Amino acid sequence: MVGYNIKNSKELASCINYTNLNNMITEDEMKEFLEKAKELNFNSVVVSPTYVPLAKEILGETDINIGSVVGFPLGFEDSDTKKAEATTLVEKGADEIEVVLNLSHLKDEKYPLIENEIKQIKDAIGDRILKVVIETKALEDYEKANAAKAAEKAGADYVKTATGFMTPNHIFENVNDINIFQKHAPKIKIETFGGINDYKTANQVLTGGADKIGSDLGYEIVKRYKDLRENTQVTPKPITLTKKD
Numbered sequence: 001m002v003g004y005n006i007k008n009s010k011e012l013a014s015c016i017n018y019t020n021l022n023n024m025i026t027e028d029e030m031k032e033f034l035e036k037a038k039e040l041n042f043n044s045v046v047v048s049p050t051y052v053p054l055a056k057e058i059l060g061e062t063d064i065n066i067g068s069v070v071g072f073p074l075g076f077e078d079s080d081t082k083k084a085e086a087t088t089l090v091e092k093g094a095d096e097i098e099v100v101l102n103l104s105h106l107k108d109e110k111y112p113l114i115e116n117e118i119k120q121i122k123d124a125i126g127d128r129i130l131k132v133v134i135e136t137k138a139l140e141d142y143e144k145a146n147a148a149k150a151a152e153k154a155g156a157d158y159v160k161t162a163t164g165f166m167t168p169n170h171i172f173e174n175v176n177d178i179n180i181f182q183k184h185a186p187k188i189k190i191e192t193f194g195g196i197n198d199y200k201t202a203n204q205v206l207t208g209g210a211d212k213i214g215s216d217l218g219y220e221i222v223k224r225y226k227d228l229r230e231n232t233q234v235t236p237k238p239i240t241l242t243k244k245d
Contacts, residue, residue, distance in 0.1 A: 006203060009226040010041065015206060017067060017096075017191065018218035019046040021164065027054065034058040036219045043212060044096055049089055056093030065129070067096035070121070073163040075100030075133070079117040086121045096129040097121065100163060101151075103135060106143055111150050118154035131158035131191060136177045137166040144177060148185035160191040160214065168195035175208040182209055199225040 006012050018040075020033045030051050037045045037059065044065035047055050055066045070085040071077045077085075086097045099121055105113050122130045132151040136144050148159045161169065161177050169177070174192045181190050192205050193214035199221055202213055215221060 006199075006206075006225075009222050009230055012199070012202070012225055013040045013042045013218070013222045015211075015213055016042050016202070016218040016222065017044045017046055017212055017214045018042040019164070019193070019214050019216045021046065021048055021069065021072070021216075023048065025051075027051075030054060031058065037064055038062055040219060040222050042218055042222075046096075046098065046214065049085070049092075052089055052092045052094050060093070065095040066093055067098060067129075067131075068094045069133075070097055070099040071102075072098070072100050072133075073165045075102045075135075076104060079113075079120055082117065083120050083124050087124050090125050090128055094128065096131065097125055098131040098133055098160060100133045101135070101147060103138060106134075106139070106147055109146070111146065114147070114150045115154040118151055118156050122155045129157045130155075131160045132156045133160045133163055133193075135163060135166060136161045136173070137169060137194075141176075141180055144180050145184040148181045148188060152185035152188040156188060158189045158191050158212070159185065160193055162192075162194045164194055164214075164216070166194075170195060171201055171204055174205050174210070178205075178209040197221070199228075 018037050034055055042064055044067045045055055046067040049068050052066060052068050059066060068089045071082045082099055089097060118132060134147040151159050159181055174195060178190055189211040191212040191214050192210045196202050196205055196213055196215050197217050202221055205213060
């Protein structure tokens with residue numbers, strides 16, 4: 001397998017959606033998080049609906065997208081409620097919407113209901129990015145495939161592997177999920193979340209075919225990479241030539 005060719009820390013940050021969905025975070029702590037995101041210029045931040053306006057205020061002049069969640073973390077709200085949540089988030093400044101799939105509908109194979117819900121939300125948010133979170137840890141492989149197919153058919157932009165509320169996937173599970181999505185829903189983009197705590201794992205997942213990585217450790221991943229690859233100072237020893245007699 002050919003490694004994903006990350007050229008520098010800026011490119012690495014552009015592959016990461018830096019996430020903080022802590023439901024007890026203070027405003028000052030969120031400001032600190034957003035300033036860290038600005039420092040490294042991630043692809044996006046993902047924050048709770050409460051903090052979308054603050055994210056818009058702090059990041060509005062940057063290229064960083066603002067993402068938030070709908071039906072989080074269980075996904076069992078009705079479609080009208082999810083659609084209303086998504087519309088409100090866009091009005092407040094969100095560029096990306098992550099909607100949690102109704103797993104009961106998936107288990108019951110109610111694919112028309114799933115597709116209709118996703119389509120309603122996508123129609124409501126227009127050209128904003130829509131991600132469907134399917135919680136792969138709770139699903140059989142055929143269910144992952146069918147969820148991804150439904151999301152693709154309904155017009156979602158991404159399928160995302162997890163909410164972060166279950167045990168994180170191992171790297172091999174992440175790659176297995178990516179392979180399933182690529183085979184059964186080849187047009188939809190893929191975001192992995194969970195179990196990616198360092199540059200090495202991030203590189204493996206990107207090599208495996210993920211388009212983006214969601215991580216609450218995004219700052220640490222990029223900062224460590226930057227320190228190792230770009231900030232290390234090496235002073236070469238002078239070469240002394242000794243003349244032979």
